[in-house]
Amino acid sequence: xxxxxxxxxxxxxxxxxxxxxxxxxxxxxxxxxxxxxxxxxxxxxxxxxxxxxxxxxxxxxxxxxxxxxxxxxxxxxxxxxxxxxxxxxxxxxxxxxxxxxxxxxxxxxxxxxxxxxxxxxxxxxxxxxxxxxxxxxxxxxxxxxxxxxxxxxxxxxxxxxxxxxxxxxxxxxxxxxxxxxxxxxxxxxxxxxxxxxxxxxxxxxxxxxxxxxxxxxxxxxxxxxxxxxxxxxxxxxxxxxxxxxxxxxxxxxxxxxxxxxxxxxxxxxxxxxxxxxxxxxxxxxxxxxxxxxxxxxxxxxxxxxxxxxxxxxxxxxxxxxxxxxxxxxxxxxxxxxxxxxxxxxxxxxxxxxxxxxxxxxxxxxxxxxxxxxxxxxxxxxxxxxxxxxxxxxxxxxxxxxxxxxxxxxxxxxxxxxxxxxxxxxxxxxxxxxxxx
Ligand code: ADP
Ligand code: ASP
Ligand code: MG
Numbered sequence: 001x002x003x004x005x006x007x008x009x010x011x012x013x014x015x016x017x018x019x020x021x022x023x024x025x026x027x028x029x030x031x032x033x034x035x036x037x038x039x040x041x042x043x044x045x046x047x048x049x050x051x052x053x054x055x056x057x058x059x060x061x062x063x064x065x066x067x068x069x070x071x072x073x074x075x076x077x078x079x080x081x082x083x084x085x086x087x088x089x090x091x092x093x094x095x096x097x098x099x100x101x102x103x104x105x106x107x108x109x110x111x112x113x114x115x116x117x118x119x120x121x122x123x124x125x126x127x128x129x130x131x132x133x134x135x136x137x138x139x140x141x142x143x144x145x146x147x148x149x150x151x152x153x154x155x156x157x158x159x160x161x162x163x164x165x166x167x168x169x170x171x172x173x174x175x176x177x178x179x180x181x182x183x184x185x186x187x188x189x190x191x192x193x194x195x196x197x198x199x200x201x202x203x204x205x206x207x208x209x210x211x212x213x214x215x216x217x218x219x220x221x222x223x224x225x226x227x228x229x230x231x232x233x234x235x236x237x238x239x240x241x242x243x244x245x246x247x248x249x250x251x252x253x254x255x256x257x258x259x260x261x262x263x264x265x266x267x268x269x270x271x272x273x274x275x276x277x278x279x280x281x282x283x284x285x286x287x288x289x290x291x292x293x294x295x296x297x298x299x300x301x302x303x304x305x306x307x308x309x310x311x312x313x314x315x316x317x318x319x320x321x322x323x324x325x326x327x328x329x330x331x332x333x334x335x336x337x338x339x340x341x342x343x344x345x346x347x348x349x350x351x352x353x354x355x356x357x358x359x360x361x362x363x364x365x366x367x368x369x370x371x372x373x374x375x376x377x378x379x380x381x382x383x384x385x386x387x388x389x390x391x392x393x394x395x396x397x398x399x400x401x402x403x404x405x406x407x408x409x410x411x412x413x414x415x416x417x418x419x420x421x422x423x424x425x426x427x428x429x430x431x432x433x434x435x436x
Contacts, residue, residue, distance in 0.1 A: 001029045001030065001031065001209050001210075001211050001212065002028060002029070002030050002031075002211055002212060002213045002214075002215065003030070003031045003032075003033065003202050003203075003205050003206040003209070003211045003213070003214045003215065004023075004024060004030055004031070004032050004033070004202075004215045004217060005032075005033040005034075005035075005180060005198055005199060005201070005202035005214070005215065005216050005217060006020050006032070006033070006034050006035065006217045006218075006276060007035045007038075007198065007199075007216075007217065007218045007219065008035045008036060008037060008038035008039070008040070008041075009038045009218070009219040009276075010035075010217050010218060010219065010276035011034055011035065011036075011037055011038075011122055011126065012037050012038035012039070013037075013073065013076075014073050014074075014076035014077040015076070016276070017073075017077060017125070017126055017129060018077070018129070019276065019277075020032075020034075020126070020217075020276065021126070021129055021130055021133065021135075023217070023276070023279055024175060025130070025135055025175065027174075028174070029173075029174050029175075030174070030175055030176065031140070031176045031177075031178060031205055031209065031211075032175065032176065032177050032178070033178055033179070033180045033198055033201050033202045033205060034119065034122050034123050034126060034177065034178075034179065034180060034198070035118075035119065035122070035180050035181060035198040036117075036118025036119045036121070036122050036181070037069075037070075037073070037118065037121075037122050040066065040118035040121075040122070041115060041118050041181075041195065043062055043065075043066045044066075044098075044114050044115050044117060044118055045115065046062050047059050047062045047063055047066075047098065047114060048106075048110075048111040048114050048115065050062065051101055051102065051106040051110070051111075051114075052106055052111075054106075056102045059102055060099075060102060063095060063098055063099060063102075066095075067091065067092075067095040070091045070095075070121060070125075071088060071091055073125070074087035074088050074091055074125065075088075077125060077129055078128070078129065078132055079132070080132060082132075083128050083129070083131070083132040086128055087125055087128055090121065090124050090125065090128070091121060091125075094117050094120060094121050097113075097117070098114055098117055101113075101114060109189060112189065112190050112191050112192060113190050115182075115192055116143075116179075116181075116182040116190050116192065119142070119179035119180055119181050119182050119198070120179060120182070122179075123139060123177050123178065123179050124139065126177060127139040127177045130175070130177070135175060136173065136174070136175070137173070137175040137176065137177055138170050138173050138175070138176050138177070139176075139177050139178070140163075140166060140176050140177065140178040141178070141179070142178050142179040142180075142182050142183060142201065143179075143182060143183070143184055143190065144162065144166060145158075145159055145162035145163045145166060146159060146182065146183035146184070146193075146201060146204070147159060147162075147183055147184050147185070147186075148183055148184070148185050148186060148191060148193075149186050150186045152185070154183075154193075154200075154204050154263075155186075156204070156207070156208065156263075159204055159205075159208045160207075160208040160209075163205065163208045163209060164208070164209070167209070178201075178205070179201070180197065180198020180199070180200075180201040180202065181193055181197040181198045181201060182201075183201075193257075194257070196254070196257040197257055198257070199216055199256050199257035199260035200257045200259055200260045200263075202214055202216060202260070203260045203261070203262075203263040203264045203269075203271065204263050206263065206264055206267065206269050206271075207263040207264065207266065207267040207269065210267065210269070211269055212269070213269065213270050213271075213272060214264055214269055214270070214271045214272070215271075215272045215273075215274055216255075216256065216260075216271060216272070216273045216274070217274050217275070217276045218255060218273065218274070218275065218276065219275065219276065219277065220236075220255065220275055221236045221274075221275040221278055221281040221282075221283055222236035222237065222238075222273045222274070222275070222281070222282070222283040222284030223236065223237050223240065223245065223248065223253065223255055223256070223273050223284040223286075223297065224236055224237065224255075224297070225237055225296065225297040225298065225432070225436050226297065226298045226299075226428055226431065226432045226436070227252070227253065227254075227298075227299060227300060227428060229254075230300075230424070230425050230428045230429070231428050231429050231432045233432075234432065235436065236281070236282075236283065236284060237284050237296060237297060238282060238284065238285065239284070239285050239286075239287070239289070239291060240284060240285075240286055240291065240296055240297070241286070241287065241288065241289060241290040241291070241413070242261055242264065242265035242271075242286055242287065242288060243265075243290070243411065243412075243413045244286075244290070244296050244297070244380045244381070244413050245261045245271070245286040246261035246262060246265065247299075247378060247380045247411065247413050247414045248296075248297055248299045248378070248380050249261055250301075251299045251300070251301045251376055251378035251380075251414075251416065252299040252300045252301035252302065252376070252378070253297070253299040255273065256273070261286065264286070265288070268288055270285055270286065270287045271285075271286040271287075272284065272285050272286070273286070290382060291382060292382050293382055293387060294381050294382050295379060295380075295381035295382075295383075295390060295393075295435050295436075296380050296381040296382075297379075297380050297381075298377065298378065298379050298380070298428060298431045298432065298435070299377075299378050299380070300375050300376065300377045300378070300424055300427075300428060301336070301350065301375065301376040301378070302375055302421065302424075303350055304336065304348045304349070304350055304374040304375055304376050304418065305348065305349050305350075305352045305355060305370060305371065305372050305374065306346055306347070306348050306370070306371040306374050306404060306405065306418055307346065307347050307348070307349065307355075307358070307359070307362070307368060307369075307370055308344060308345075308346045308368065308369040308370075308371075309324055309344055309345050309346070309347070309362055309366045309367075309368055310343050310344035310366055310367045310368075310369075311343070311344060311365060311366035311367065320345075321340075321345065323365065324345060324347075324362065324366075327358055327361045327362055328347070328349070328358060330361075331353075331354035331357060331358055332354075333349050333351055333353070333354055333358060334349070334350075334351070335347045335348065335349060336348045336349065336350060336376060336416075337376060337405055337407045337416055337418060338407065339405045339406065339407055344366070346404075346405050348374065348376065348405065348418060352372075355370065371404065373420065373421040373422075374404060374418050374419065374420060374421060375418070375419055375420070375421045375423075375424045375427075376416050376417070376418055377416070377417045377418075377419055377424070377427050377428065377431070378414055378415070378416045378417075379394055379414070379415045379416075379417075379431065379435070380413055380414050381413065382412070382413070383408070383411075383412055383413055383414065383415060384412045385409075385412075390415075391408065391415065393434055393435060394415060394417075394431065394434075394435070396434060397430045397431045397433065397434035397435060398417065398419075398427055398430060398431070400426070400430070401419055401423045401426060401427045401430065402419065402420060402423065403417050403418070403419055404417075404418040404419060404420070405417065405418035406418075
């Protein structure tokens with residue numbers, strides 16, 4: 001069994017869906033995970049924001065625009081009347097459901113139900129298209145097996161058990177279609193795996209069915225050595241390790257959802273990143289083998305806040321770091337980067353929802369400085385201590401850029417640096433120029 005995930009652009013128009021249909025109807029048993037058509041989830045977020053504000057005109061305008069787009073897609077996608085009517089009815093029923101929220105109370109529960117509609121519509125239309133063209137595919141409702149637990153982590157036992165049970169009911173079927181991103185939470189409510197989470201769905205499914213391969217089909221020919229949105233002439237990397245890919249995804253390479261590498265790594269299932277528009281390009285293969293003596297790629301993570309905590313008297317005393325970390329823990333705020341000195345410790349966070357309370361608590365035993373609008377730049381490669389000279393090349397590249405924090409040694413694959421957001425583009429370009 002292979003798992004193939006297609007992102008929003010890959011299914012972003014009737015023509016693109018027809019193209020994806022060609023790619024998935026080759027021989028072999030497959031589970032195909034689809035995102036919503038591109039732009040849909042952003043529109044659904046916009047609708048939810050209007051509904052929170054009780055701005056029904058605003059919500060209706062976006063709803064109608066989005067619905068018209070889907071109706072146009074249906075008219076283009078199907079060649080015969082039977083499936084065209086089925087498609088139009090399907091779109092209408094989902095949009096009637098979305099419109100029902102303009103008459104009701106609106107909470108996070110309703111918001112999540114709305115956010116799920118994009119994947120539900122897109123997969124249903126795609127499956128109709130396969131059926132219209134004589135393929136024997138089965139639509140698997142992700143809400144029947146994809147589930148998170150009380151800590152909002154995937155419930156891997158539940159996913160495996162239920163997916164296996166459902167698949168066993170279709171032992172002859174070769175092609176399954178399911179929704180990325182959406183799930184139920186521990187209370188059985190409709191929920192999601194966070195923005196960009198369809199990649200995560202694919203790797204969780206891959207691990208659950210012990211797939212031979214997980215393919216992430218997107219709009220670029222693999223993981224590049226730098227962020228192509230900021231740097232010209234980036235190159236696709238043919239092979240990288242799970243550890244490298246995980247660091248890049250976590251530190252900002254948008255092509256993969258931050259947590260999507262781990263399930264594949266734990267199950268040792270190779271992940272391929274492939275280009276839907278250029279299906280014969282080799283793309284990137286992510287596996288357990290580590291390329292030696294190489295700097296592989298650079299990524300950057302935005303919206304970072306640095307917190308510097310100073311207390312000359314306390315640092316050398318036992319328990320200072322514990323006290324600091326307990327405060328972050330009590331506000332469920334995870335720390336990305338840490339550096340220490342004799343007089344203090346600097347940490348970074350990407351979620352500043354509880355920053356004020358955290359700083360108040362820290363100030364009970366230390367002085368605190370906060371820097372917002374920071375970016376973590378992360379250089380990934382074979383960075384074992386024996387490989388001399390890489391740090392020098394990185395700092396040489398960044399000699400004109402003010403650096404706020406440096407972190408190395410946490411893993412053998414990563415050097416992270418904290419810089420001001422305004423220097424991000426220059427830093428990424430300078431690193432590409434010097435390193436690759
Ligand atoms: P999808 O909708 O298929 O999930 P995404 O937009 O989430 O696609 O991810 C693909 C995009 O990620 C690319 O178009 C590219 O702009 C961006 N990207 C950021 N960093 C990288 C990188 N290192 N390599 C390739 N693409 C990257
Ligand atoms: N459709 C969702 C999003 O836009 C999930 C995904 O595309 O991976 O975030
Ligand atoms: Mg994505």
